[in-house]
Amino acid sequence: MSLLFRFALAASVAVASPSAFAAESVLLHCGKLFDSRSGKLLGAHTVAVDAGRITSVVAGHGTVAEGSGARILDLRNSTCMPGWTDLHVHMGGQSSPDSYSEGFRLDPVDFAFRSVAYAEKTLMAGFTSVRDLGGEVSPHLRDAINQGLVKGPRIWAAGKSIATTGGHGDPTNGYNDELSHLLGPPGPSEGVINSVDDARQAVRQRYKEGSDVIKITATGGVLSYARSGDAPQFTVDEIKAVVDTARDYGYRVAAHAHGTEGMKRAVLAGVTSIEHGTYMSDEVMSLMKQKGTWYVPTIHAGRFVAEKAKIDGYFPEVVRPKAARIGALIQETAARAYKAGVKIGFGTDMGVGPHGDNAREFLYMVEAGMPPAFVLQSATIRAAEALGVDDQGVIEAGKRADIIAVPGDPIADIESVLDVEFVMKDGVVYKDRVGNREAPSP
Structure with a gap:
């Protein structure tokens, strides 16, 4: 049975357009940030991501040294949270x-x-x-x-x-x-x-x-x-x-x-x-x-x-x-x-x-x-x-770059979770309904 499943998945991926899901260096300009440790919704933050990991998280939308040369993604109208x-x-x-x-x-x-x-x-x-x-x-x-x-x-x-x-x-x-x-x-x-x-x-x-x-x-x-x-x-x-x-x-x-x-x-x-x-x-x-x-x-x-x-x-x-x-x-x-x-x-x-x-x-x-x-x-x-893992579930430096975004405020309106507009896993952007708009230079 196991061997059959391996053949099955090989057949499946042949039609899946397997592009190279490569992580890139990006800065996410988030309108709000959900802090999963405290359960609080924070204000504007910039999250720097490189090589599949979060390298820094700072308040505001200023420059981030670790993100020098990184692509900037505009999520200022969205709430970012861990995947x-x-x-x-x-x-x-x-x-x-x-x-x-x-x-x-x-x-x-x-x-x-x-x-x-x-x-x-x-x-x-x-x-x-x-x-x-x-x-x-x-x-x-x-x-x-x-x-x-x-x-x-x-x-x-x-x-x-x-x-x-x-x-x-x-x-x-x-x-x-x-x-x-x-x-x-x-x-x-x-x-x-x-x-x-x-x-x-x-x-x-x-x-x-x-x-x-x-x-x-x-x-x-x-x-x-x-x-x-x-x-x-x-x-x-x-x-x-x-x-x-x-x-x-x-x-x-x-x-x-x-x-x-x-x-x-x-x-x-x-x-x-x-x-x-x-x-x-x-x-x-x-x-x-x-x-x-x-x-x-x-x-x-x-x-x-x-x-x-x-x-x-x-x-x-x-x-x-x-x-x-x-x-x-x-x-x-x-x-x-x-x-x-x-x-x-x-x-x-x-x-x-x-x-x-x-x-x-x-x-x-x-x-x-x-x-x-x-x-x-x-x-x-x-x-x-x-x-039993400690490298995900929070948006902090050193953790996996698993980050999603929803419009508005999910604490005030939980139904916003049904409208996920951005998905990043291990630093790879798989969904960006916001349209990859670049934020203006600070």
């Missing part, structure tokens, strides 16, 4: 009424071609980094992006998520008896475990395949072809074996979880983050605060599936009641978690909803009672903390 990070996406697919049959009809090359388009949409929406939590295509897409062959965000790839037999990530759910007998039961290589030893093997297999992060499905899920959306599906010992083995390889562990008991087991076992968290109890929130566990709500996905559950035929009938019941609750849970002081990182579960629509999550978080500055931090400096 956003979405901590929960699936680049290999996108929900549709045909999703449940496509795995039988399409080839890996089809999913690879699609992922190239999804990656570019995500980048152009202002997301310069993503954590892809499940999908065999993502490690290969990551490599193609890193090599400058296609346009897309920086990817932390989980590869195949780890599940239990019949669990949310079991790839054979819904197969008929004949097909199941023909293929045989999936095991750790396919991401399905049933013991502590299996758990260790599954993590090592992800290491062998080049993953950056480990994802487990600690409870049932909404879109899997199975009845339960919230039952616990791992023992504490199994999750702990995943976490301990992951730590050996420098991995963090994200846990998909809707049900209370599954969340509790995952937090006690030491996972880095809880994804979705629909039925999160006060006890679980308290445990997460004690353990420093992150929460990634994915409100967009919840609202999307709840809406689609109203449409006859969009989901299989075994999925439809779960989508209607669970999806509608996530925003309320996120509101309670914020009030309780749980650490929150930005994530959408995009691939459930349409790629490129990621920024709408900001609006839903604000609707849930989170301040605009807080939600912007959740996708910048807080997301970097959740990933």
Whole structure:
């Protein structure tokens, strides 16, 4: 399968017009600057960028020594901020009424071609980094992006998520008896475990395949072809074996979880983050605060599936009641978690909803009672903390030159995040709807 994906991506990039995405020396004259450390919106600043890094950040629009000879980009009517990070996406697919049959009809090359388009949409929406939590295509897409062959965000790839037999990530759910007998039961290589030893093997297999992060499905899920959306599906010992083995390889562990008991087991076992968290109890929130566990709500996905559950035929009938019941609750849970002081990182579960629509999550978080500055931090400096990196998420000298711009003031009007007009990643300008106008000489 891995080899097929490599061929698929090679075919994809052949039609992607792979120009040399070279970083240049530029000065950005920003009308306002979002300071993600303080959560405050600052006045006019000049940001100097060279060789993919920020070299200086100074107030006003004067000259900057490090930027001598640099091209000047006029963003004086815009707010500059660090490029956003979405901590929960699936680049290999996108929900549709045909999703449940496509795995039988399409080839890996089809999913690879699609992922190239999804990656570019995500980048152009202002997301310069993503954590892809499940999908065999993502490690290969990551490599193609890193090599400058296609346009897309920086990817932390989980590869195949780890599940239990019949669990949310079991790839054979819904197969008929004949097909199941023909293929045989999936095991750790396919991401399905049933013991502590299996758990260790599954993590090592992800290491062998080049993953950056480990994802487990600690409870049932909404879109899997199975009845339960919230039952616990791992023992504490199994999750702990995943976490301990992951730590050996420098991995963090994200846990998909809707049900209370599954969340509790995952937090006690030491996972880095809880994804979705629909039925999160006060006890679980308290445990997460004690353990420093992150929460990634994915409100967009919840609202999307709840809406689609109203449409006859969009989901299989075994999925439809779960989508209607669970999806509608996530925003309320996120509101309670914020009030309780749980650490929150930005994530959408995009691939459930349409790629490129990621920024709408900001609006839903604000609707849930989170301040605009807080939600912007959740996708910048807080997301970097959740990933365990310190070279992005802030606009400061020495950090990656991941910079985006939106018109107006996103603190006063959060809907401005839907109108990203400038995107720079690693010092390369990928989108400039302002038109590359040069600012007048000071």
